[in-house]
Amino acid sequence: MASALINVPPKAKRGEIIAIKTLISHPMETGFRHSETGVPIPRDIVTRFVATYNGEEIFSAQLFPAIAANPFITFYTIATVSGTIEFKWIGDNGFAATEQANILVE
Amino acid sequence: MSHGAFKGSRRSPGRVFCLSLSTTTLLVALLVTTIPVLTRDIPLDKRKSSYEQMSADTRAMQDEDTANPGMLWVVDGQAAWRAKVGAAERSCADCHDAPNAMKGVAARYPAFDGQRGAPVDLETRINICRTEHQQAPPLAFESTELLALTAYIARQSRGMSVESADARLEPFIAVGRAIFERRQGQLNLACAHCHNDNWGQKLAGIPVPQGHPTGYPLYRLEWQTLGSLQRRLRNCLIGMRAEIYPYEAPEYVALETFLMWRARGMPMETPGVRP
Numbered sequence: 564m565a566s567a568l569i570n571v572p573p574k575a576k577r578g579e580i581i582a583i584k585t586l587i588s589h590p591m592e593t594g595f596r597h598s599e600t601g602v603p604i605p606r607d608i609v610t611r612f613v614a615t616y617n618g619e620e621i622f623s624a625q626l627f628p629a630i631a632a633n634p635f636i637t638f639y640t641i642a643t644v645s646g647t648i649e650f651k652w653i654g655d656n657g658f659a660a661t662e663q664a665n666i667l668v669e
Numbered sequence: 670m671s672h673g674a675f676k677g678s679r680r681s682p683g684r685v686f687c688l689s690l691s692t693t694t695l696l697v698a699l700l701v702t703t704i705p706v707l708t709r710d711i712p713l714d715k716r717k718s719s720y721e722q723m724s725a726d727t728r729a730m731q732d733e734d735t736a737n738p739g740m741l742w743v744v745d746g747q748a749a750w751r752a753k754v755g756a757a758e759r760s761c762a763d764c765h766d767a768p769n770a771m772k773g774v775a776a777r778y779p780a781f782d783g784q785r786g787a788p789v790d791l792e793t794r795i796n797i798c799r800t801e802h803q804q805a806p807p808l809a810f811e812s813t814e815l816l817a818l819t820a821y822i823a824r825q826s827r828g829m830s831v832e833s834a835d836a837r838l839e840p841f842i843a844v845g846r847a848i849f850e851r852r853q854g855q856l857n858l859a860c861a862h863c864h865n866d867n868w869g870q871k872l873a874g875i876p877v878p879q880g881h882p883t884g885y886p887l888y889r890l891e892w893q894t895l896g897s898l899q900r901r902l903r904n905c906l907i908g909m910r911a912e913i914y915p916y917e918a919p920e921y922v923a924l925e926t927f928l929m930w931r932a933r934g935m936p937m938e939t940p941g942v943r944p
Contacts, residue, residue, distance in 0.1 A: 566744045570735035584733075588741040591893075632893035633738040635730075 569650065571664035575642035583614070583622075584637040587652050587660060593628040609654035612636055617646035626654075642668045708850065708861040711868070711879060713934070719878030720938060722869070727890070731942035739820060739888040739940025742813075742895045746821025749814055755805025761818070764802065775823035776937050777832040779841075779926045788841050788926045791819050792897060793917065810916040816895045820886050823939035831883060831937060833930040845927025848920055854911025860924075875944065881932035882925065884941020891944065898925055 570584035587609065594606025606628060614622040622638045649663040720728060730736050750761045765771065779788035782797075789797065795818050796807035808815035833842075849860045863872070864880035871877065885898040892900075899921045906913045914920045 566741050568735045568740055568744070570733075584735050586735060586738060586741065588738075631890070633741060635736060635738070637736075 567650070567652075567660060567662045569662050569664050571648055571666055573665070574667045574669065577642060577644075577668050579642045580639055581642050581666075582637060582639055583648065584635070585612075585614075585650055585662075586633060586635045588633055589652070589654065589658070591626075591628070591630055591632045591634065595628065607655045607658075609634060609652050609658065611653045613651045613653075614638070614640075615649045615651075616640065617644065621648075642666060644668055708859075708865040710931070711865060716879060716881065716932070716935060718881055718883055718935060718938060719876075719943065720884070720941070722876040722878060723942075723944060727942055727944055731884075731938065731940075737888070737940060737942055739886070739895055739942060742817045742820040742886070743824045743940060745813070746817035746819070746824075749818050750821055755799065755803035757802065757804045759803050761798070761803075769825050771822040772825045773829055773832075775819075775826040775939060776829045777835075779838075779922055779929065781835050781837040787919065788838055788922055790898075790922055790925050791822060792899075793922075795819065795822070811897060811900060816886050816897065819897065820895060820940050823886065823937070826937045827939055829937050830934050831929055831932045833926075833933040838926055838930070841923050841926045842930045845923035845925070845930075848924050849927055854906065854909035856909050858909045860905065880928065881935055882928045883932055883935050884938035884943070886939065887941035887943055889943050895940065898928075 566588050568584075568586040570582075572581050575581050589609050590607060591609065592604055592607040594604070594608075596604045598604055608628055608630070609626045612622075612624045612626065612634075613620060621640050624636060626634060645666060645668045647663050647665055649661065652658070652660045720731065723731075730738075734740050753760045753763070762770075775791055778794065779790040780794070781787070782789045782794075792810060792815055795815060799805045800807050808818075852859045860880070863877050868877050868879040882898045882901075885901070886895050888895050889901075899916055902921055902924055903913045
């Protein structure tokens with residue numbers, strides 16, 4: 564499972580404030596838990612999330628073990644020009660996921 | 670006990686009083702623990718989904734598909750639906766090819782299976798299809814893939830009313846009701862004590878729901894994952910300090926059948942989100 568759900572309005576007016584919602588499937592294993600046999604379960608989390616709008620970074624976040632599984636990140640931006648908003652998640656054990664959405668600004 | 674009381678009666682009057690008092694206490698305790706559960710079904714118009722007891726934030730999570738983490742399983746389930754598996758090299762979609770071929774199915778499950786002479790729940794039905802038609806090994810209960818397929822199928826019934834009209838289910842509904850109303854576990858509680866008599870009250874700060882299975886499989890924030898109704902039932906049994914049945918036990922299916930009958934007419938919410 565490595566799917567993501569993205570909610571970017573397909574159309575917006577120039578200068579409009581738009582809400583962007585992202586949900587990535589990830590277990591966010593804290594590294595503080597032990598298995599049934601007492602073996603520590605190694606940490607496996609998403610550590611960084613970056614959103615770019617036509618290549619320019621508009622939002623980024625650092626994630627920590629206290630964040631629940633399947634992190635849901637939502638933020639706001641101003642619709643300036645038509646183009647692509649790209650989302651990138653980076654994490655432990657080489658985890659990397661990318662998604663993108665197009666927006667038409669009128 | 671009666672032996673002890675008899676021995677006591679030959680001793681000093683004070684001891685007799687003492688003993689008879691403890692005997693009375695014991696008798697009362699015995700009575701309390703053995704009287705049948707006297708609960709009544711919730712009137713049909715008083716029934717409500719635990720969705721209504723949730724915070725606005727949690728409701729918003731369930732309502733919006735891109736905020737509902739259960740949708741991650743639905744998306745996976747859609748892919749699994751089209752994947753060719755087993756010796757038959759056949760996908761689910763090869764037989765059920767309409768876009769919403771499973772619409773309404775989850776709303777009437779567990780359904781009676783003539784071949785088995787008993788109801789089967791949606792998870793078991795998927796595995797029957799896998800073993801009989803796809804010639805693939807059954808998926809482990811509560812595995813990601815089985816949850817994904819169940820969520821994908823059940824999601825197609827979202828908003829539809831729960832149906833429980835098959836007369837052949839009646840004896841199984843009765844069995845389910847008997848389990849629901851039977852005291853069990855070290856706390857000596859029946860399901861009905863919480864979910865018929867005390868819904869709306871709080872248990873450890875959390876509202877007690879009526880216990881309608883309309884959103885399964887659902888995403889519990891506490892689990893941080895999607896889970897089946899059977900997992901939820903096991904949770905309750907553990908809370909009551911009762912012995913849990915193994916997954917796929919007929920007791921669960923009877924309970925599921927009863928619970929769906931109890932929720933008849935209520936809208937399906939799959940994939941639900943709960944705290």
